[in-house]
Amino acid sequence: xxxxxxxxxxxEAMRQHTxxxxxxxKRAPKKKYDVIIVGAGGHGLATAYxxxxxxxxxxxxxxxxxxxxxxxxxRNTTIIRSNYLQDPSAAIYEKSRSLYETMSxxxxxxxxxxxxxxxxxxxxxxxxxxxxxxxxxxxLQGVTTEWIDAARVKELCPIMNIDGPRxxxxxxxxxxxxxxxxxxxxxxxxxxxxxxxxxxxIQQCEVKAVRQENGKVVGVDTTQGPIDCDKLGMVVAGHSGxxxxxAGFRLPIESVALQALVSEPIKPCMDVVVMANTVHGYMSQxxxxxxxxxxxxxxxxNYTQRGSFHHIEETVRALVExxxxxxxxxMLRQWGGIVDVTGDRSPILSxxxxxxxxxxxxxxxxxxxxxxxxxxxxxxxxxxxxxxxxDEFSMxxxxxxxxxxxxxxxxxxx
Amino acid sequence: xxxxxxxxxxxDADETDLHAGGEAHLKxxxxxxxxxxxxxxxxxRENPKGVHFERWRHAYGCGKWFLAARxxxxxxxxxxxxxxxxxxxxEIKDKISAARPGWSWGNLT
Numbered sequence: 001x002x003x004x005x006x007x008x009x010x011x012e013a014m015r016q017h018t019x020x021x022x023x024x025x026k027r028a029p030k031k032k033y034d035v036i037i038v039g040a041g042g043h044g045l046a047t048a049y050x051x052x053x054x055x056x057x058x059x060x061x062x063x064x065x066x067x068x069x070x071x072x073x074x075r076n077t078t079i080i081r082s083n084y085l086q087d088p089s090a091a092i093y094e095k096s097r098s099l100y101e102t103m104s105x106x107x108x109x110x111x112x113x114x115x116x117x118x119x120x121x122x123x124x125x126x127x128x129x130x131x132x133x134x135x136x137x138x139x140l141q142g143v144t145t146e147w148i149d150a151a152r153v154k155e156l157c158p159i160m161n162i163d164g165p166r167x168x169x170x171x172x173x174x175x176x177x178x179x180x181x182x183x184x185x186x187x188x189x190x191x192x193x194x195x196x197x198x199x200x201x202i203q204q205c206e207v208k209a210v211r212q213e214n215g216k217v218v219g220v221d222t223t224q225g226p227i228d229c230d231k232l233g234m235v236v237a238g239h240s241g242x243x244x245x246x247a248g249f250r251l252p253i254e255s256v257a258l259q260a261l262v263s264e265p266i267k268p269c270m271d272v273v274v275m276a277n278t279v280h281g282y283m284s285q286x287x288x289x290x291x292x293x294x295x296x297x298x299x300x301x302n303y304t305q306r307g308s309f310h311h312i313e314e315t316v317r318a319l320v321e322x323x324x325x326x327x328x329x330x331m332l333r334q335w336g337g338i339v340d341v342t343g344d345r346s347p348i349l350s351x352x353x354x355x356x357x358x359x360x361x362x363x364x365x366x367x368x369x370x371x372x373x374x375x376x377x378x379x380x381x382x383x384x385x386x387x388x389x390x391d392e393f394s395m396x397x398x399x400x401x402x403x404x405x406x407x408x409x410x411x412x413x414x
Numbered sequence: 415x416x417x418x419x420x421x422x423x424x425x426d427a428d429e430t431d432l433h434a435g436g437e438a439h440l441k442x443x444x445x446x447x448x449x450x451x452x453x454x455x456x457x458x459r460e461n462p463k464g465v466h467f468e469r470w471r472h473a474y475g476c477g478k479w480f481l482a483a484r485x486x487x488x489x490x491x492x493x494x495x496x497x498x499x500x501x502x503x504x505e506i507k508d509k510i511s512a513a514r515p516g517w518s519w520g521n522l523t
């Protein structure tokens with residue numbers, strides 16, 4: 001793999017950029033792999049990357065039914081934070097956030113990580129108490145967050161109206177080291193690094209069946225033919241239920257549509273990420289100048305990747321009160337992704353009833369921020385059969401009542 | 415916008431007038447149930463890409479709960495029927511069979 005550097009760019013500039021390699025190789029599937037990962041989104045690619053990097057397992061295929069990073073990895077609002085309430089969540093999300101800090105160097109691929117800071121607005125007394133509690137919990141967990149008052153919120157984000165009659169800003173939970181990253185680049189960077197380790201990233205290869213012998217996985221049937229494997233990792237977010245059904249077990253998740261939209265690009269006006277969970281809206285400004293706005297989920301199961309229009313109206317109506325200046329913005333694009341939501345709003349990284357099959361799903365509305373940590377933990381789980389980061393996230397925790405209840409702390413906005 | 419026909423008041427209600435209530439035809443488990451059955455009842459929801467049966471409430475209309483048969487992949491609505499129904503009416507099942515031959519959902523076919 002040709003390393004990307006200022007020197008390489010200068011050198012290629014001298015010869016019309018004819019010397020670049022493909023970022024990742026296009027290969028046909030082999031007959032057998034040690035590990036097959038289904039789903040070449042951020043989580044799947046990160047899992048494969050850390051299997052190779054941390055455990056030396058490189059006979060790996062990553063299968064993708066569409067195109068690389070074309071699911072929720074390319075559809076989120078790119079927010080990265082780790083200010084969760086419960087200890088197991090804080091551990092995996094903070095691991096993830098810390099991996100983002102060095103990701104561009106580790107992958108030799110610029111993921112444009114921008115630790116610009118994230119404010120979660122408290123707009124009701126309930127949220128004030130909730131976020132103060134989270135700040136205390138984070139202090140115990142070693143996650144740097146602080147409770148800030150309304151004046152400080154205004155100082156950090158001057159375009160905000162903190163006196164809104166309906167939803168006044170009472171303060172916020174501030175994580176200075178949270179931020180955003182370029183979501184596509186995260187998938188592309190991992191794919192390039194995986195390909196460089198000799199792994200096969202195979203796009204337009206849909207899994208149609210999971211083959212088993214004596215309760216153990218032996219391979220998958222795909223649109224590009226049968227492929228054998230010793231271990232199978234299912235990392236397919238919204239379609240986890242469909243894939244689990246092929247393997248003959250059920251998952252405690254439901255798939256719903258979550259939407260986002262962006263405005264026309266404007267000059268820089270906001271250099272932090274703001275999340276307003278009471279009104280289910282969150283906003284940041286991209287490097288192109290677009291205001292990136294995330295909204296709420298639909299209330300019903302859905303696989304259509306678009307979502308209901310009235311949710312956009314609700315989100316924008318609420319945000320206009322807090323950010324009066326966006327009232328005059330035109331919105332450019334709107335899209336939806338299918339998110340997999342569990343009963344306690346926490347993910348599942350787990351062994352399954354089928355030996356050799358592992359599942360990584362349930363990230364719901366908050367998967368992007370977790371990509372490197374999720375991949376790191378999932379790789380350890382698949383390589384060693386156990387990981388301290390995934391112990392609490394078993395798919396069987398619901399039976400035992402061991403919930404990791406983040407629905408209060410995180411609400412819909414992740 | 416999703417539109418469902420309320421079987422009680424006869425209104426074709428827009429999604430904004432409705433409240434989604436999750437999976438229909440749940441079998442409620444009692445104190446004697448096993449852990450697995452109770453987990454199924456509380457958390458293991460049907461999550462099909464295709465034919466689905468759901469509870470809906472006509473929240474900003476007559477206020478009543480009803481059931482709907484819908485496709486989660488295309489948003490096609492096969493029909494709605496009263497909540498006091500243990501199994502979908504045959505005419506709705508026939509309609510689904512015409513549109514999605516070989517469908518199944520939980521124990522239903």
